[in-house]
Amino acid sequence: MSSANYQSNKAWEEIQSDAGFQEFLCKDRLVDYLYQSRWFGGKSSRILQVIVSKSMPLYNGGNLYNMMILEVFFQESYAHNYFLPLALVALDSDISEAAKLAEVELAGKKYLLIDALYDQGFHQAMFKLLQQNQILKEGDNKVYFKAIGDLGLAKEFSSKLLNAEQSNSTIIINEFFYLKIFRRLFRDKNPDFELNEFLAKQKYFKNFPNLSGLIWWEPSPGFDISLGLMQEKLENEGDAWTWMLREVESFFAQADEQELKPLLWSAIYPLKLKKLPTYLLQNPGQEFFKHIETLAKRTAEMHIALASNSRDRNFVVSNYNSDFTVWLKNRLIFQFDARYNLLNNKLPDLPEEAQKLAKKVLSRKDQIINFILGFDEEKLRSFRIRIHGDYHLGQILKQGKDFYILDYEGEPESTIRDRKVKQSPLKDVAGLLRSFHYALHATQVKLGTEKAKLRAEQGKSLYHAISGVFLNTYFKEAFKNQLDIGYRKEITYLLHYFLLEKAIYELGYELNGRPDWAIIPLQGILEITDEIKKI
Structure with a gap:
């Protein structure tokens, strides 16, 4: 906490609009x-100025927030x-x-000024407003608290702020609800707010946490700013990423080097479970691949639900x-150019094996x-829909045999738009592939260089099998429910396009944060471009 202090002979309730207090906040404390x-x-940017554009008092008993x-x-x-x-x-x-912003002395008493999301009284105040479907008003300035269903009346209130998230703040309430508060705000509905609101109204797709409440700010008529959403806590065994890492590590531990067979299929072609080689049906086993089929079914159901509305223009x-097409090409070319230049600059600092792969990527x-700019909408007959947009194993919870x-x-x-x-x-789908x-390459990195070549072949075999089984079930569900994802050549083209886009995105993330992991997206880019060349 900074040593910055503020003194006033006024009480807390009196200084909210005080010019001296606003100046102390905006100039002396908020930047730090x-x-x-x-x-x-x-x-990564330099702050020039911070202003309080809107404020709203919230009372809970004798406390003002x-x-x-x-x-x-x-x-x-x-x-x-x-x-x-x-x-x-x-x-x-x-x-x-x-939580601490500063020490303040008000009306002769000293206090701590804190971020109220660390205060249980503030948690309780928000939950009460949700229970009561309240609207806070101050002129045209309004904050809405909307309950979805019955939130119940717990005998005792309990709450805990989680510290695992980077961009939002999440509170567990009464060990039954997760209240997610968005920190960065937009003059539009947050996609998480919007998609959860939409999914709560449809009946087809059920495999997401039940929505229990919504909070939004209307600073002036016609503008809604999403503040947060509350969902029921979902009992689970952890995320699918952790589950997959465990399964993959077990696979490598049991893999028999004598059983490896040459690959006869590509990672983006569907494969029936019964067509898998015997050694994969034994390790990681049929049960594992049935889980993959379930995950594919849930993914398809999500997309079918998101494509089901014929009235809401969103x-x-x-x-x-x-x-x-112009938007997509410009976006991906900009991203690729930035990654290409970053890779060039970081090349001398990469591990030896990553340098070899990086030089191959740079040469391509x-x-x-040419592949990015070759996107031609006139050859595409499928539909575009609202999608998850950041779909990976870490965004999926495992519950028994379901997801x-x-x-x-x-x-x-990405920008909100x-x-x-x-x-x-x-x-x-490409994001999940x-x-x-x-998961496979991260496990290989963890296991070290011993038997690295063998593990690479085993990992490639397993990756193609997982992807093939996933795609087979996903395609079957999509076609059965008239989700138009395109004809065979179109599907192949789009999967290659989005796989490459995702790997390019990952490369920037790893070069900036985990250079030792850059080898994974580099391998991905090379494998994808190898497949594209074969077509």
Whole structure:
């Protein structure tokens, strides 16, 4: 916490609109606090100014909380909006250092000024407002709290702020609800808010956490800013990523080097479970592949549900057109150019094996650009729909023999508008195939260099089998329910396109955060471009 202090002879209730207090917050304290907060998305930029664009008081018993929307202006000529509620607590309160903004002295008494999302009283206040379907009003400024179903009346209130998330803040309430508060705000519905609201109204797809409440801010008529959503806590055994890593490690531990057979299929072609080689039916076994079939079925059901509305313009299916093609090409070329330059700059710092792969990727620049620019909407007959947008094994919970899909906020690097663009459901499918690929290679990295060549062949065999079984079930469900994902050549083309897009995205993430892992997307890019060359 900064040593910055504030003194006033006024009480907490009196200083909310005080010019001196606003100046203390915006000039002396908020800049430092934002940079130290995990959820702040502008750490790589320089803040020029912070202002409080909107505020709303919230009372719980005798306690006042000040909910604020901050507008943050950056030197690079752009701005973000963030949600920060404030609370005042006793100076000796047992509270996380991450919550503390400053010490303040008001009306002769000293307090801690904190982020109210660390305060249980604020949690309780929000939950009560949800239970009562309340609207907070101050002129045209309104904050809506809407319950979905009966939230019940617990004898005792309990809450806990989780600290695992980067971009949002999530609170467990009464050990039964997850209340997710969005930190970065947009003058539009957050995709997670919007898609959960949509899915709660349909009957076909059930494998997502039940929606229990929505919170949004209406700063002026016609503008809705999503603040948060509440869902029922879903009993589970952990995410599908952890499950997959465990299964893959077990596979390598039991794999018999004598049983490896040459591959006869591609990773993007459907494969019936009964057509798998005997050695894969034994290890990792039929039960594992039945789980993959279930995951494929749930994925298809999600897409079928998202394509089911014929009235809401935000969800009605769309065809491919020239506007979409221009948007897609420009977006991916910009991303590839940025990754290509980053890879060039980071090349000397990469491990030896990663350097070899990186040089091969760099040498394929023209092939990759030509493939990206070759996207031709006139050859595509399938539909575009709203999709998950950031679909991978970490966004899926495993419950017994079933799977539940969550976190519909979209790709973190994308703008809010880009996340809402309707795309082929095969983009989500490609994201999951890349996640399978990641799990296999991450396990190989963990197991070290001993038997590395053998494990690479075994891993490739398993990856193609997982992908083939997944696609076979997904295609069957899609076709059976009239989800138009295209004809055979179109499916192959779109899968290659989205697999390459995802691997390029991953490369930037790893080069910036985990250079030792860059080998995984580099291998992915090479494998995908090898397959493209064969067509």
